[in-house]
Amino acid sequence: MKDKYYDHIIHGGDYNPDQWIDTKEIWDEDMRLMDLAHVNSATVGIFSWSLTEPEEGVYDFSWLDEIMEKLAAHGKKAILATPSGARPPWLAQKYPEVLRVEETGIRNEYGVRHNHCLTSPVYREKVREINRRLAERYGKHPALLMWHISNEYSGECHCELCQKAFRAWLRERYHNDLNELNFKWWNGFWSHRFTDWDQISSPKGRGENHVPALKLAWRRFVTDQHISFFENEIAPLRELSPDVPVTTNLMRLYTGIDYQKLAPHLDIVSWDNYPDWTAPDTLDTACETAFVHDAFRSMKHGKPFYMMESTPSVVNWRPVNGLPAPGLPELAAIQAVAHGADSVQYFQWRASRGGHEKFHGAVVDHYGKEDTRVFKETAAVGAMLEKLDAAVGGRTEAKAAVICDWENSWAVDFYCGYRRDGRDYFGACRKWYRALWERGIPTDVIPMDRDLSGYDLVIAPYLYMLKNGTEDRLASFTENGGTLIATPLFGLVDEYDLCYLGGFPAGRLKEVFGLRREETDALPDGETVPVEFSKKTYAAAKLCDILIPSGAKTLGKFRGKFYAESPAVTGNAYGRGTAYYVAFEPDADFIGAFLTSIISGLGFQSDVKATLPAGVIARKRGDLTYVMNFNNKNTQVFFYKTYTNEFTGKPVLSALLPPYGYVVLR
Numbered sequence: 139m140k141d142k143y144y145d146h147i148i149h150g151g152d153y154n155p156d157q158w159i160d161t162k163e164i165w166d167e168d169m170r171l172m173d174l175a176h177v178n179s180a181t182v183g184i185f186s187w188s189l190t191e192p193e194e195g196v197y198d199f200s201w202l203d204e205i206m207e208k209l210a211a212h213g214k215k216a217i218l219a220t221p222s223g224a225r226p227p228w229l230a231q232k233y234p235e236v237l238r239v240e241e242t243g244i245r246n247e248y249g250v251r252h253n254h255c256l257t258s259p260v261y262r263e264k265v266r267e268i269n270r271r272l273a274e275r276y277g278k279h280p281a282l283l284m285w286h287i288s289n290e291y292s293g294e295c296h297c298e299l300c301q302k303a304f305r306a307w308l309r310e311r312y313h314n315d316l317n318e319l320n321f322k323w324w325n326g327f328w329s330h331r332f333t334d335w336d337q338i339s340s341p342k343g344r345g346e347n348h349v350p351a352l353k354l355a356w357r358r359f360v361t362d363q364h365i366s367f368f369e370n371e372i373a374p375l376r377e378l379s380p381d382v383p384v385t386t387n388l389m390r391l392y393t394g395i396d397y398q399k400l401a402p403h404l405d406i407v408s409w410d411n412y413p414d415w416t417a418p419d420t421l422d423t424a425c426e427t428a429f430v431h432d433a434f435r436s437m438k439h440g441k442p443f444y445m446m447e448s449t450p451s452v453v454n455w456r457p458v459n460g461l462p463a464p465g466l467p468e469l470a471a472i473q474a475v476a477h478g479a480d481s482v483q484y485f486q487w488r489a490s491r492g493g494h495e496k497f498h499g500a501v502v503d504h505y506g507k508e509d510t511r512v513f514k515e516t517a518a519v520g521a522m523l524e525k526l527d528a529a530v531g532g533r534t535e536a537k538a539a540v541i542c543d544w545e546n547s548w549a550v551d552f553y554c555g556y557r558r559d560g561r562d563y564f565g566a567c568r569k570w571y572r573a574l575w576e577r578g579i580p581t582d583v584i585p586m587d588r589d590l591s592g593y594d595l596v597i598a599p600y601l602y603m604l605k606n607g608t609e610d611r612l613a614s615f616t617e618n619g620g621t622l623i624a625t626p627l628f629g630l631v632d633e634y635d636l637c638y639l640g641g642f643p644a645g646r647l648k649e650v651f652g653l654r655r656e657e658t659d660a661l662p663d664g665e666t667v668p669v670e671f672s673k674k675t676y677a678a679a680k681l682c683d684i685l686i687p688s689g690a691k692t693l694g695k696f697r698g699k700f701y702a703e704s705p706a707v708t709g710n711a712y713g714r715g716t717a718y719y720v721a722f723e724p725d726a727d728f729i730g731a732f733l734t735s736i737i738s739g740l741g742f743q744s745d746v747k748a749t750l751p752a753g754v755i756a757r758k759r760g761d762l763t764y765v766m767n768f769n770n771k772n773t774q775v776f777f778y779k780t781y782t783n784e785f786t787g788k789p790v791l792s793a794l795l796p797p798y799g800y801v802v803l804r
């Protein structure tokens with residue numbers, strides 16, 4: 139598959155002309171305003187099913203014909219959505235099975251969106267049929283750039299159809315052998331051995347919810363149901379428009395679906411980015427956002443992604459929806475491009491007049507004209523992006539990776555023990571990522587089943603579960619010269635949440651790290667244990683592993699509690715590489731000092747030849763380097779070499795970046 143689908147950065151967003159069918163003069167005004175805002179694309183049809191198929195089998199595409207023609211006439215691309223995210227009332231009225239059954243066992247009534255059964259044959263057939271008609275009609279339309287499948291897939295259904303499908307899925311996965319399932323789920327515990335497949339059902343609050351292996355199996359099943367629902371959706375599109383790429387917009391670190399397993403089914407990954415720029419620590423928000431960008435970029439092995447949604451101003455769904463400071467939406471747009479996005483798209487182009495999202499930010503608000511602050515700032519972003527054709531399709535080569543695995547996040551959420559409070563798997567991964575990000579070191583955020591051979595440094599925070607093959611991949615990576623870092627509760631269970639026997643971490647990894655982890659102490663909030671490392675003292679929080687070295691060198695020690703003198707940081711030469719174990723939840727100070735102590739030996743270089751002041755982040759992608767100031771003040775950056783400003787062509791040896799300003803360098 140290609141890295142590039144359009145020669146320019148896509149600038150546009152969700153466009154709902156179907157809401158304005160009675161005031162078509164607004165459609166022409168939209169085209170005029172899109173031209174002014176430097177918008178080159180519109181995402182249409184997401185929630186349009188009740189207009190396109192007002193009665194079963196009665197289709198009316200006349201409105202969409204007109205819109206597609208208008209977009210083409212104005213030189214704009216259409217990202218055309220399939221409408222499965224929300225269904226027309228007649229469909230639910232006639233076929234109640236399409237509605238979702240909640241975990242309570244009660245079937246939902248008609249309403250909202252994401253309220254469908256993923257298994258229902260009727261729903262799948264109706265979706266396939268309308269998608270077929272869309273593909274027949276628009277699959278070769280000059281305006282069509284991409285298919286946008288559904289919208290923010292999410293949730294799960296517990297109806298009888300889904301229960302049956304779950305049991306069939308289990309039979310296949312466990313070779314039709316209940317004994318195998320009973321063993322892998324450890325069903326001897328609490329006398330839960332199944333004797334009939336029909337005894338099994340989805341995890342529920344009022345039923346079985348204490349078997350981690352069942353909960354893992356259910357999440358895997360729900361992921362597979364989404365994938366098969368998605369494949370059902372795209373079948374007619376692939377048949378009738380084989381050259382048109384497909385995507386679906388994903389939601390940040392949503393864990394209801396294993397995005398890393400879904401991603402290979404998409405031609406291009408896209409996601410909806412709503413950072414909270416009103417939070418007190420802008421740099422922290424920026425880091426969270428960068429981390430997610432890199433996770434999505436890494437899902438397709440570095441291929442560019444689309445930022446399918448963002449807000450040009452404000453959202454409407456937080457408890458308090460403050461306005462981001464002027465300049466931040468533009469900086470967020472540049473940050474997306476810097477991390478691999480080939481699009482800057484908004485929800486939404488025009489604010490709806492009524493309904494749930496009417497106060498969500500939009501490029502065109504209820505005033506309806508171009509002389510607003512938000513419109514002018516959005517137009518400036520569009521004009522800027524038009525100068526960034528050179529960015530499109532660019533890749534970032536990373537030699538460092540943080541393993542951040544969706545299935546491990548489930549396993550960490552599900553186990554009972556150690557510390558229940560404040561378990562934050564993604565946060566633990568992001569802490570390590572942040573130290574590399576701040577140093578301008580490109581970093582991939584990868585699942586545990588990824589080939590590691592291209593990396594020099596792999597960090598595996600809180601990698602509690604090891605899926606098949608991970609133990610060997612980590613061992614071979616180290617043996618072949620890689621630097622591996624692990625943290626507490628590393629390598630405790632297999633993919634069924636069965637503990638490894640014979641000592642932790644699993645199997646061969648005890649040799650790789652030259653140690654065994656014997657016990658783990660959990661600390662309440664506010665309590666820390668001092669750790670001495672490199673003649674300084676740091677604070678260990680949350681979890682402290684007590685290690686028994688069997689060859690590993692002690693590089694740092696606990697200096698408190700009964701395990702004072704026990705190793706807190708170890709390093710072990712294994713093959714041509716080194717495996718480090720950090721036996722506690724570290725803070726940023728320790729991570730910074732520790733990585734500094736090993737990174738110089740790895741020959742890592744920052745993305746930019748400069749000493750970056752605090753709050754200034756650099757990222758190289760393709761031939762361009764983006765230097766971004768997340769400080770709310772002027773910040774001076776001095777470079778070690780002369781760059782060229784991509785926008786002005788002028789040489790750059792230093793830059794005074796305004797608050798939330800940036801510079802793009804070549």
Ligand SMILES: [Zn+2]
Pocket residue numbers: 238239255256257258295296297298299300
């Ligand atoms: Zn169902």
